Amino acid sequence: MKTERLENSNFKFSNRGFLVALAASSMLLMNSFNSMGKYSAGLKEITFVPKIYADDAMIIQLCKEAATNAHNDRMLSSRERADGLQNVTIGTYQILEHSNKAEEAIVTSTAPNVDVIPAHIDLVAIEIELVDKENREYMLKQALESIKDKYDYILIDCAPSLGLLTLNALTAADSVIIPIQCEYFALEGLGKLLNTIKSVQKIHNSNLDIEGLLLTMFDSRLRLSNQVVEEVQKHFNDMVFETIIQRNVKLSEAPSYGESIINYDATSKGANNYLRLAEEIIKKNSN
Numbered sequence: 001m002k003t004e005r006l007e008n009s010n011f012k013f014s015n016r017g018f019l020v021a022l023a024a025s026s027m028l029l030m031n032s033f034n035s036m037g038k039y040s041a042g043l044k045e046i047t048f049v050p051k052i053y054a055d056d057a058m059i060i061q062l063c064k065e066a067a068t069n070a071h072n073d074r075m076l077s078s079r080e081r082a083d084g085l086q087n088v089t090i091g092t093y094q095i096l097e098h099s100n101k102a103e104e105a106i107v108t109s110t111a112p113n114v115d116v117i118p119a120h121i122d123l124v125a126i127e128i129e130l131v132d133k134e135n136r137e138y139m140l141k142q143a144l145e146s147i148k149d150k151y152d153y154i155l156i157d158c159a160p161s162l163g164l165l166t167l168n169a170l171t172a173a174d175s176v177i178i179p180i181q182c183e184y185f186a187l188e189g190l191g192k193l194l195n196t197i198k199s200v201q202k203i204h205n206s207n208l209d210i211e212g213l214l215l216t217m218f219d220s221r222l223r224l225s226n227q228v229v230e231e232v233q234k235h236f237n238d239m240v241f242e243t244i245i246q247r248n249v250k251l252s253e254a255p256s257y258g259e260s261i262i263n264y265d266a267t268s269k270g271a272n273n274y275l276r277l278a279e280e281i282i283k284k285n286s287n
Contacts (some may be wrong), residue, residue, distance in 0.1 A: 057153040058106070061119035062092055062140075062165045091120030095143040096168070097129065102147045111260070115151075127164040136164060137204050141172035162196050170197065171204040175211040179245075180232060182218045182225040187232070212284070214277070216245040243277040246270070 088107075094100040095117065105117045130136045140156075148154065156169045170176060178193060180186045190213075201208050213236055219225045233240050245251075248270035254261045261271045 056113050056115075056151045057155065058115045058117065058147070058151045059109075060092060060117045060140075060144075060154060060156045062123075062156055062158050062169055088118050088120055091118045091123070093120035093122040093126055096123075096126055096139050096165075098139065098143060102143050106147075123165075130164055137167050137171045140168035144172055162193065167196075167200065167204070170200045170208060173205070173208060175209040177211045177214055179214045179216045180228070181216055182222075182228040184224065184228070187228065190232075210239060211281070212241045213239050214241050214243070214245065217247045218244045219247045241277060241280055243273060243280050245273045245277070248273075 090100045090105040092105070095102050095105050102117065107116045107118060109116050130139060133139070135142075144154070156173060158166045158169045176197065178190070180190055197208065197210065213232060215229055215232060217225075218229065229244065246269055248268060250265045250268035251261055251270035254264040254270075257264060261268065261274060265271060
């Protein structure tokens, strides 16, 4: 696969992604959009990659809203479901401030070969607490050193912002998947995110790759959706995943029932989209 650096409007791809940050490009201007629903759904659907191909994977939640999102309960063991995520004592907050090791925060999920480090409710304050810390951009990277070789894929669920948490994820990651909602404001946010990635490559993580741009919430009936797809494919060409995630009511319903789209309705259009995405990601990284 062709590899390019993110310089002078050129972009770098990865041949093998290990730590993958899921960063929303459209979050900057989506004032009324419930990004947590889209974000977590996207994350959970990608978790079936190791489920199908028998790889080991870990999910790390850096999205602050995830700490109180009920859909995560179904992914945890029966003991953790009984306690509830709100009562998780060790999560991403503790490993970011280095008060606990990453191994202590790992929760075994009900999905085969998938572990989770859940978000802690205190994560809402972590950016303020880290602002005066030395090497604050490297806190997550340092915390994951002890476990990174134990998994085939580590997926980092980023918050819908470009704050210190997202910067930590980009610094720790080998590559980043950029979901793009098929609406106008998503294109505005995409430019800002790409500039951030370029800065991270120059200053904090020279090995950061762009795994690909993922078009989501596509509705073929809407002229705007088709125009966004056309513009993104025109300007970014091979950077865009061939798979497009179509708007699907089942994708919206699954998180409210605490299920991945595969468990909720494996025959739905949304499930088929994410299955194709999983195959595309693995095929891309096997070349």
